[in-house]
């Protein structure tokens with residue numbers, strides 16, 4: 001099955017590396033604005049999305065390699081509407097415990113840990129060295145940046161972004177599309193669409209969009 005990566009930035013290169021370490025191959029990078037003068041990355045060609053998409057078989061598999069949650073969601077929905085399906089990429093060094101579910105489109109970077117009975121939605125990014133403990137629920141399109149620590153029974157609703165090195169206390173819920181800045185220590189639940197940061201994390205702005 002041919003695998004295509006949508007996006008060709010640094011995040012996409014990390015996902016290519018994971019897939020190669022899983023002994024899988026990538027057919028192409030696809031991008032709306034490929035970088036001028038660069039035709040391939042580590043031997044994998046880059047194509048303009050509008051030109052390549054009509055030629056790609058529906059039997060291919062895709063990963064949307066865009067860090068921004070809203071843009072990743074928009075592109076994933078576009079591919080889904082065209083009938084494409086998605087695959088996961090899980091680095092061989094990641095530790096995935098019993099009863100963990102990881103939905104298609106999600107990527108798990110090196111040294112991440114996902115503990116027992118946690119459920120991870122579609123098109124989620126569990127970045128390098130992040131740990132997610134037992135019985136958590138991570139909604140679609142979340143991004144958990146490098147080095148974050150989630151205690152047990154944490155719930156992240158759709159599209160939450162946790163900045164690098166953030167920590168979340170047990171049983172806290174962070175509602176849809178909220179952004180927690182780098183190093184946040186989230187001790188209480190947070191409402192949707194806000195920006196919060198600090199220790200303890202405080203709401204800095206409501207109606208915030210990543």
Ligand SMILES: CC(=O)SCCNC(=O)CCNC(=O)[C@H](O)C(C)(C)COP(=O)(O)OP(=O)(O)OC[C@H]1O[C@@H](n2cnc3c(N)ncnc32)[C@H](O)[C@@H]1OP(=O)(O)O
Nearest residue numbers: 067127145146162163164165179180181182183184197198
């Ligand atoms: C593999 C990868 O690279 S994955 C990428 C992961 N990326 C991240 O984790 C980045 C997370 N981003 C952040 O934390 C950003 O600072 C954001 C989104 C919270 C805010 O960004 P901006 O709106 O551009 O804020 P800006 O840089 O203008 O800072 C505004 C003020 O807030 C402060 N501030 C910004 N972020 C934080 C934070 N996380 N904690 C405490 N204070 C902060 C700044 O020091 C500044 O204070 P000042 O006005 O007294 O100088």
